[in-house]
Every structure is written in C-alpha cells, then in structure tokens.
Amino acid sequence: MQVGVLALQGDFREHLNALAQCGVQGVEIRTPAELDKIDALIIPGGESTTIVSLAKTFDVFEQIKKRIADGMPTYGSCAGMIMLADHIVAAKDGQETFGGIDITVRRNAFGRQVDSFESDISAPAISKSPIHAIFIRAPWVEKVGKSVEVLASYEGSDGASHPVAVRQGHLLATAFHPEITDDFSVHRYFLEKVCS
C-alpha cells in the first residue's frame, strides 16, 4: 500500500517522519500524476485557506475530492480535519473543503495562538494509554452525523466537551497534531485499522 502526504503547505515532513516511525515509506503529493499512484492520503496541519488555494492552483482539488468520495482512506490533522469536514463555520467567505466526513467543524474554535495548548487526552479506540495531544489554533467538531464515530473529546473554553477525533469509515480526522509528538499511535491506528 502506497501512502501519500499532501505536500502543498504545512508540516508534511513531520507526517512523513511519523509514517517512517511506523515502518511505512510515505511519498509527497503535489500533482495529479503523483496522486494517481497512492492508495491512502494524509492531509497535514497548516493553513486550511492556503491548502485549498494551492490544491486548486495545482489541479488536485477535484481529484482528491473524488478519490475521497470513492473510498480512498484519508487522515487529516487540524487543517486536515477542516479539509475533510462536510461543513465548516468561522471560515473565510466561500471557503471550500474536500469533505467526506458528515461533521460541522468550527475553525480556530479553541482560540488564537495565545490559547493553544498541549494536554493528555483519552481515546480508547486508538490507544489504551492517554495520547499526548498538541492543539494549535485548533478546530473542534460542532455537530456530528449519525454515521460518525467520536474517538475523543475535549473541553473547550465554553465549558462544554467537543469531539476532537472522529472517524467515518475510511476517513479519520483529529483536531490535534500527533505528528509533532513522539506518540505515533494515531498514525498506527490509521494504517492498521482505517486503511485495512
């Protein structure tokens, strides 16, 4: 199985490193031809508005959207979660996504950088021990559809608990960044459970 990491902008090298730690040689994806060769995709952290704009500039937007709809296993962290959401709020006017997961995601829901944080979170389906999660200007999931499985939730500044890791069939999304920690359990879960 060939796993690609969308390498238009953001921390794609950290995702490639996480894959390598799991024994998988990932490839950088920037063109339609490169996209044709892969069986699974990771959408990295970065700026979602920039990633959409570049995906259109480099003619991969529609193709990724179609591959996701056709069942290509895909994992997105932070900006990647936004890109996989069917609906987004607090977005730039007219901001599009690849979609695929029946969720509404609020951009920068945990606040600006001054509110960014790290914390241990519990996600029993992914790992028995707590996962160390880094949230950077992070989104959260505001609404989930019936077929979406919530894997982890975390309390926001509004005092309510919000989903921060979700799965719908072949699609996985986290509001946090496992790729910049030494804990690769989310990547292992993606490779072993979501891709199989």
Place this chain on the structure above:
Amino acid sequence: MAQESGTSRVKRGMAEMLKGGVIMDVVNVEQAKIAEDAGAVAVMALERVPADIRAQGGVARMSDPDMIAAIQAAVSIPVMAKARIGHFVEAQVLQSLGVDFIDESEVLTPTDYANHINKWNFTIPFVCGATNLGEALRRINEGAAMIRSKGEAGTGDVSNAMTHMRQIGGEIRRLTSMREDELYVAAKEMQAPFDLVKEVAANGKLPVVLFTAGGIATPADAALMMQMGADGVFIGSGIFKSGDPKRRAEACVKATTAFTDAKVIADASRGLGEAMVGINVADLPAPHRLSERGW
C-alpha cells in the same frame, strides 16, 4: 499531563504549521484580504512597510492596536505584529491583543542596544532575525520559536538574504563535521550557548523553523530562498509596492510551494507587471542597513 499553554512545543509547533508558506506585510484590511485570498499562511500587520519606513525616516514603532484589531477581525489566518528590539512592553501589549506571533524586528527602531526581549516570559511565540548562526542561537536561547534570516528589508534586493542564508547554512554544515571537543571553541567563537551548538551539530539543522526575509520581490526570489533551505518566506514591501499586488502575491505563493519546478516558476513569473523599484544594498550608507541591528 494537564493542560498547558505557551510551552516550547506549542510555540515551535505553531511555526511548523507555517512551513512552505508566504507571510505577507500588510498595512490595512484591504491588503490583508488580498493576502489571504492569494494563499498567504499569515499576515504581518504594520503601519508602514519597510520601504516606506526607509523613505520617510523617523522612529518606527509598534502599530496602532486599532489597526491590528481591524486586521484580526477581517481575516481568518494568523496575524503577526512587530515589536521593537528589546521593547518588552510593546510585546506585552501585542500579546494582550491576541496576535498569533510577535516579530522582534530590526525593521523598527531598536529600543535596547544591548538586550533583546526575554521571550520565555511570554505565552505567544516570537520570530527574530539573524544574519549568522551565532545570532540565531542567541535568539533561540532567549526563547525565539522561529528564526528568519534578515536580508535587507525594504530594498527589493535579495543579495543580503542570500548572504545570510549561505552564512547560516554554511556554519551549520561546518558544525556537523566537527569533533565534539571542537564544539566548545565553536560555541565560544560564535558567542552561542554550548548546548544549542551541540544540538545543531547533531541534527544538522536549527531546533526551530527557519524562514527568510528581506528583499524578496519575485517568485524566483522566493523559490531561490526555498532551494537554499528556507522553510518559508516573508515578503514585506515586495508585494504591495509592486504594480499588481494580487497577481504577484499569488505567484509568490505558487513558486514557494513548487520551488524546484522551473516551469511552474516561469509560469508564475509571466505578466506580473512592475516589480518594486528597489534599492541596491551596496548603495545604502551603513547607518541605514537594518540588518546590522540586533546583538
């Protein structure tokens, strides 16, 4: 662990998310929107771009909080702002405004000619300029979460950016070839903390993200800096002092992503209209060279 904000990982992680991107100087809401639409990963809100600071002279300070707030309200991407070197109260004010990154910048008039801001005291991350590895490591030692090579801001002349990237890259490569017992002298000579010198020698790179700034005016300039090993670029006067800012901004974003693809860079360079006029750095009298500020 319990929830913690402002840790090194959270600050340096924010810089990681900007990689492969272009950060653009903007002076008003309209420019900020153009930058966001063009695919900028962040904007730097300031009252005058470096080319105007150069032309108009006078003391350059932190921007008006109202102007920063208006830009924060207008765009969804991160908003950065500049504080003067050593002016920790300007930095406190910027943090209270909720800017996402502070640039302790030589483009503004320095406040302290000996000390920089103690950046560990802040929750939000800082980016600082550097012309060589010793300067970069001193800033990281003070808590900077991102380094940008300085170049010469407001000139449109990319030669100093090139010099500084060669200098930083060359010094890193030299460290990686040294025996451990030689690193003590290397640390002494570059006036940098030994632990950071040792870390750079072991990893062959800075412990934080390295961007390039100062004089980038074309898509080819941006791609050149990426090929020189930059993680991303700052474009100050180069966009909004050009004939067609919207197209030039889009073109620079495109070239920064596809920095090894000459065909893409060629396409991005077509019909952009006038580039900023620019000043040759060699013609600048020494007191006007901003890159010499910082200690």
